[in-house]
Each structure stands twice: as C-alpha cells, then as structure tokens.
Amino acid sequence: MIELHGIAVSVERTPVLRDLTLTVGAGESVGVIGANGSGKSTLLRLLATLLSPTAGTGRVFGSTLGSRECERIRPRIGLIGHSPALYPRLTLAENLRFFCRLTGVDVSAVSTALDAVGLGRAADRPADRCSQGMQRRTELARAILSTPALLLLDEPHAGLDSGSAGLVDAVIDDVCARGGAAVVVSHDRARLDAAVDRVLDLQAGSLHDALPSATPVPAQAAR
Numbered sequence: 001m002i003e004l005h006g007i008a009v010s011v012e013r014t015p016v017l018r019d020l021t022l023t024v025g026a027g028e029s030v031g032v033i034g035a036n037g038s039g040k041s042t043l044l045r046l047l048a049t050l051l052s053p054t055a056g057t058g059r060v061f062g063s064t065l066g067s068r069e070c071e072r073i074r075p076r077i078g079l080i081g082h083s084p085a086l087y088p089r090l091t092l093a094e095n096l097r098f099f100c101r102l103t104g105v106d107v108s109a110v111s112t113a114l115d116a117v118g119l120g121r122a123a124d125r126p127a128d129r130c131s132q133g134m135q136r137r138t139e140l141a142r143a144i145l146s147t148p149a150l151l152l153l154d155e156p157h158a159g160l161d162s163g164s165a166g167l168v169d170a171v172i173d174d175v176c177a178r179g180g181a182a183v184v185v186s187h188d189r190a191r192l193d194a195a196v197d198r199v200l201d202l203q204a205g206s207l208h209d210a211l212p213s214a215t216p217v218p219a220q221a222a223r
C-alpha cells in the first residue's frame with residue numbers, strides 16, 4: 001500500500017525528511033514517534049499526497065507521489081490532522097452531511113456514525129459550541145463515513161478521554177480488517193503500542209525501528 005525509498009522532503013526549502021524508507025502492507029498499522037519538529041506531520045502530509053518528494057521514489061496504492069496519478073487515490077485516503085477541521089458555525093451533523101455531499105457518501109449514514117462515536121445527542125450543536133474532544137470524535141465519525149483504505153492520523157488520542165481513545169483504536173482496527181492500512185503519529189507511546197502493529201521512530205529525517213517501550217520495574221524487584 002505504501003512504498004517509500006530514499007525519500008527527501010523539504011518544507012519552505014528546509015530539508016525535513018531525508019533518505020526515508022517505509023513499506024506498509026495491506027492490513028497493517030504503523031505508529032510513528034519522534035521529537036517535536038522531527039517531521040512526523042510532514043510524513044503524513046506526504047502520504048496524503050499534499051506534499052511532493054524532492055528526491056527518492058514513493059508510491060501509495062501504486063501511484064507515484066508527486067505525479068498527477070495522485071488525484072485518483074485521494075478519495076481513498078482519510079487524514080485526521082492535528083487540529084479539528086470543522087466548519088465552526090455548522091452543527092456536527094451538518095458538517096458531516098456537507099462532507100458526505102462533497103465525497104458522494106450516503107448522507108443517511110451520518111446519524112449512525114455520530115451514534116458510533118457517542119455524539120448522537122449533540123448532532124444539532126454547532127461545532128464551535130462543542131469541546132475539543134467532541135470535535136475530534138466528530139472527525140472520527142467522518143473517518144468512519146469515508147471508509148478510507150489508508151487512514152492517516154496525527155495525534156488521534158490527544159485530548160480524548162479513555163473511552164474515546166478506544167474509539168480511535170476501533171477505527172484503526174476496522175480499516176485494517178477491511179484490508180486497508182493506517183499510519184498513526186503520536187507522542188503517547190503506551191496508547192500507540194496498544195493501537196498499532198509496529199512502531200517506528202523518526203530521527204534525523206528517516207525512520208528506524210523504535211526501541212521497546214520501557215517496562216515498569218515490579219515494586220519488589222526495585223527494592
């Protein structure tokens with residue numbers, strides 16, 4: 001689903017990704033950790049075909065990144081960015097119905113999707129009168145509606161209570177069970193370990209296997 005070899009990406013002429021290689025297969029979920037500014041969001045934007053590589057070769061669903069072929073794969077990619085991207089004056093349901101009309105999804109699925117993320121009773125509330133967590137859950141509902149083959153999530157657990165964080169994992173599992181793939185950026189290593197198949201560390205512009213999470217030392221052994 002994803003094949004990146006020797007990829008470099010610059011943002012505003014500053015090199016961010018360098019010699020980056022990544023392969024993600026069907027049904028696989030990959031987590032990405034890394035220091036602030038290491039380029040995790042840039043990697044997601046590359047995979048979402050919003051940025052082009054300056055070197056290397058990259059393919060998503062077989063389409064070459066940076067080429068016009070990307071237009072045909074965009075509808076199969078679901079990106080949930082850092083901050084909620086909702087129209088503030090529209091209600092949660094109106095936001096999702098608008099999304100459905102733009103993408104050709106059946107609008108009758110909106111109330112089921114809102115129920116699935118526990119927002120059925122807030123459907124008619126304007127987005128700017130909803131909490132950050134509710135807005136992020138609405139974005140998850142949008143991901144459920146779009147049934148993407150490639151799900152790209154940037155800090156999806158941030159600001160969510162534990163129940164809502166479980167919803168994120170369920171959406172990732174669902175995409176992978178349908179033969180899709182997910183790439184998930186997070187600073188929350190414990191949540192990431194629970195959500196994805198393997199975790200990579202973005203350092204100096206390229207990806208490496210992440211070290212295993214620190215295992216807590218049992219109290220008796222620590223004495």
Ligand SMILES: Nc1ncnc2c1ncn2[C@@H]1O[C@H](COP(=O)(O)OP(=O)(O)OP(=O)(O)O)[C@@H](O)[C@H]1O
Binds near residue numbers: 011040
């Ligand atoms: N619009 C921009 N103009 C110039 N430089 C940018 C711009 N956006 C990002 N960068 C630079 O690109 C680099 C990578 O940013 P990116 O947002 O991908 O990092 P990140 O790993 O996601 O960071 P964080 O963990 O803080 O979210 C940073 O050094 C940042 O300064």
